[in-house]
Amino acid sequence: MRLAAATLDALPPAIARPAYDRAGVTPGVIHLGIGAFHRAHQAVYLDDILARGETDWGIIAASLRSADTRDALAPQDGLYTIAVRSAAGESLRVIGAVGEVLVAPEDPERLIALLADPQIRIVTLTVTEKGYCHNPATGTLDETHPDILHDLKDLFQPRSAIGYLVAALAGRFSAGTPPFTIVSCDNLPSNGKTLKRVLDRFAALVSPELGAWVADEVSCPCSMVDRIVPATTEEDRARVAGALGAEDAWPVMTEPFTQWVLEDRFPNGRPDFGAVGVQLVEDVEPFEHMKLRLLNGAHSTIAYLGYLAGYPTVAETIADRNFARLVRALMDEDVTPTLAMPEGTDLTGYKDALIERFSNPALKHRTWQIAMDGSQKLPQRLLGTIRDRLAAGASIDRLALAVAGWMRYVTGTDENGDPIDIRDPMAARFAAVITEADGDSHQIARGLMAIREIFGTDLPADPRFTGPVIEALDRLFESGVKATVAAAAHGR
Structure with a gap:
């Protein structure tokens, strides 16, 4: 048996699962760079948000490179197990916040169109430090980076996260749609400020008008994320499958501790993050x-x-x-x-x-x-x-x-x-x-x-x-x- 929407009810009673009707969830968040950390951290907070009845904050997730996560989760209707492990034992929970997983290079136009949709109000990123195409010593855009050079020549067939964001923002700018708020969840100093600096420069290189709009209108609050998430092994998969009585192609392993500190700058709206344990602060x-x-x-x-x-x-x-x-x-x-x-x-x-x-x-x-x-x-x-x-x-x-x-x-x-x-x-x-x-x-x-x-x-x-x-x-x-x-x- 494979973990999926149709098999949720067959799981053992001890396994926690979505406490809401997934069919009634609409996406309000797009996440770029889906991997184990996002699925053990931000997606869990948003799963808690959905369980509170704020059902317009589902996640569409996109991989910018590999199809592995999509291929694992698509047959499972986006469901996966989070295993919280400590010396005292292990608890399992099925997360339902991720509604769809895309592979960006397979259909760049669709991802850009989804990012440009007015119902998407927040974009989160876990693309690792190197995904910002920046100079780590200065925090500025690396204008010689191969992906940046490519994206400036062909904005609507982008390779970088920065390219996808600016392509979508260009669509919103043309349509008169307010921009989404972009939250970096990567380990960068002043991650929101670094993202904003790189984004503003790239947009200005695309066109001065777009650059001015992005600089004035796009909010990139800083955040601090903390949870240890080791790589999943075959032994982990086997153990989780035994506990579920069902195969999960890609469960995630983590620790009990979790923390998310976030600047409260969301001009286009946000869920009630504070109600699920996010620390909302003026300065991260x-x-x-x-x-x-x-x-x-x-x-x-x-x-x-x-x-x-x-x-x-x-x-x-x-x-x-x-x-x-x-x-x-x-x-x-x-x-x-x-x-x-x-x-x-x-x-x-x-x-x-x-x-x-x-x-x-x-x-x-x-x-x-x-x-x-x-x-x-x-x-x-x-x-x-x-x-x-x-x-x-x-x-x-x-x-x-x-x-x-x-x-x-x-x-x-x-x-x-x-x-x-x-x-x-x-x-x-x-x-x-x-x-x-x-x-x-x-x-x-x-x-x-x-x-x-x-x-x-x-x-x-x-x-x-x-x-x-x-x-x-x-x-x-x-x-x-x-x-x-x-x-x-x-x-x-």
């Missing part, structure tokens, strides 16, 4: 910094150093006392002094919860998965903290070790001489640096730091940054990861 930036620097910065530190140490998952890495001690010191002594949180924020409780979440043995969050696309992640996860620490005249030794861990990882070979599968849009540039350096760790560090899209021009020229990073990379090569982490954890 403090919460963004908290999450990007504490959770994501720690995650990247764990990912590169943990992978190199031979630990396949976050939980296995943090179970090593030296790693746990290093990560907690990084959060307490390096990151926390750079944060300016609203009064009443319990940072100690947040950090305690992070260590507990990292330690969750049921999640099996792979270090290799987190390590992907490091060139897009380092600027906001680690380098922003480093800049603030340098401005304050403070030590960056632990942060430098995290950066050096990334450098050691992208050499493409682990401590046993085995190849590392580097997944990054700049992988070819890394390989060129590594080849030219010919095993010289100083040249590796200098070559990678010369990539301005990652490090800008300030950090490579500052010996307070380059010195500790080169020293840390030397130690990783000479002493190995575990010994280097142990020494750093104990202040040596």
Whole structure:
């Protein structure tokens, strides 16, 4: 039996399922970049919205590349299972908020037409950092990006998320239809402001009139999203199928914790987000910094150093006392002094919860998965903290070790001489640096730091940054990861 609308009633009573009539739901949201995170996060909040009776906020989702999610969910009428896992056990819930999944390259015109439909009032995005076609060091549109060059020449056959958004906004502009609000749910600093900057520039390149309208009328509120969502395995699928008594081609695994902080700027209307636990605020930036620097910065530190140490998952890495001690010191002594949180924020409780979440043995969050696309992640996860620490005249030794861990990882070979599968849009540039350096760790560090899209021009020229990073990379090569982490954890 396959999970689908017709088989919902046959599921065991313990399985939670949509508490509303899906036939009465109309779409008000289009999501670009459907993947596991969206289905474990925003779609769950909107499922709760629909259950409250706000039935005009269903989701149409679109993949901008692969047909895999559509092929998995279409036979299931968009239904899928979310498995919430902790050391205490697992609970299963079927989510019904996604009504249709499209594959954008198969029919770009249809997706643009749906985006231009007046009933769509919100567009959300999880397209990863690289999906914004921007320069991570400056937050501006990369006007040399191949997808951007293509979309400027052929706007109504776009490849990028930015191209689809502007093509649809152009249709709304021509028709006199108010624009949709666009919510970035990706881990970018000031993600709404970055999206707005990129969007405004692209629209202006299409036409000055469209650019002026987009700049004046389109709202891109910032948001902070937080939930750990590991990749689904075949073992996960089998376990979920056993509990459902039905096959689910693509369930999602996650943790009990979930958070969504959102600026309340929706000129064309929104659901009652506050009623389902979304924190509506005037300024997301403090919460963004908290999450990007504490959770994501720690995650990247764990990912590169943990992978190199031979630990396949976050939980296995943090179970090593030296790693746990290093990560907690990084959060307490390096990151926390750079944060300016609203009064009443319990940072100690947040950090305690992070260590507990990292330690969750049921999640099996792979270090290799987190390590992907490091060139897009380092600027906001680690380098922003480093800049603030340098401005304050403070030590960056632990942060430098995290950066050096990334450098050691992208050499493409682990401590046993085995190849590392580097997944990054700049992988070819890394390989060129590594080849030219010919095993010289100083040249590796200098070559990678010369990539301005990652490090800008300030950090490579500052010996307070380059010195500790080169020293840390030397130690990783000479002493190995575990010994280097142990020494750093104990202040040596």
